Amino acid sequence: MTDTMATATIEADPTLPIIRISRDFAATPAQLFRAHTDPELFARWVGPDATTTTVDRWDASTGGSWRFVGTHDGMEFGFHGCFHEVRPDRIVQTFTWEGDPDGVALETLTFEDLGGGRTRLHVQSLCDSFEGRDAWLRSGMETGVDQGYAKLDALLAAGQIAEGARA
């Protein structure tokens, strides 16, 4: 049922401590915005297949904040941050994995309309050191990225993500 889309591109910037991910979806920008801001939808697709996500705190608006916990084989992995800006074409937020509580990345998501019901998601993660950035790249993050976005593809194909503002 799911369209075969390009897999995610994950790139390390050569001169900045940045990871850039891009991924095309059979979705409008409004649908991708909703998938990233509606907590029930977000919990259904984010992360690896073997992880169950529970949203603990969620206010997806400019100046709001968020926290979710992923459970995998009985282990809990917490993540939290604040929303610097939430607007239809762009989300800027901070990101901490609580296993490294002083590590913080600044994430910028943009939704690029490709026309014809397709949208390219761009995610930029800015770290404050190359060591921190490279440790993140070596952590196996691509499994969560690829499996998560495949789940998002499936939700879109099943008509589970309507356009329009959240309730």
Added chain:
Amino acid sequence: MTDTMATATIEADPTLPIIRISRDFAATPAQLFRAHTDPELFARWVGPDATTTTVDRWDASTGGSWRFVGTHDGMEFGFHGCFHEVRPDRIVQTFTWEGDPDGVALETLTFEDLGGGRTRLHVQSLCDSFEGRDAWLRSGMETGVDQGYAKLDALLAAGQIAEGARA
């Protein structure tokens, strides 16, 4: 009345898009924390002498957010961000000058106890490009930094900044 303290050191990292400021104060870490989290106190010292600061939004807690407006010669300069983490020895927040609304820096403030009632403030500002970082350095920011911290020295010397939690 005010102690003559070292002026602020402002440094550009050679390999990362980071500005680092450090400045010693005749204050405890708790007093510096209060000066950065109590909105009435903050508005009294931040920025250049010729600027009047009005706090528009302020929740200095983990997951909170802030906005203030500086008025100078009838012109208004807005700034806003969210608080990723607020704890006694460290504040992590985002920072946007609204004249460049898509520009965002990730700021980390730490309060290093030097003993004897002296504390070293460290401010790290992480930008997502060297161009953005260098434009900020060329903007005349050192005037606001030096004059602001001199006002904070004066508030401390006048006994205006008590220790202890805010109300």
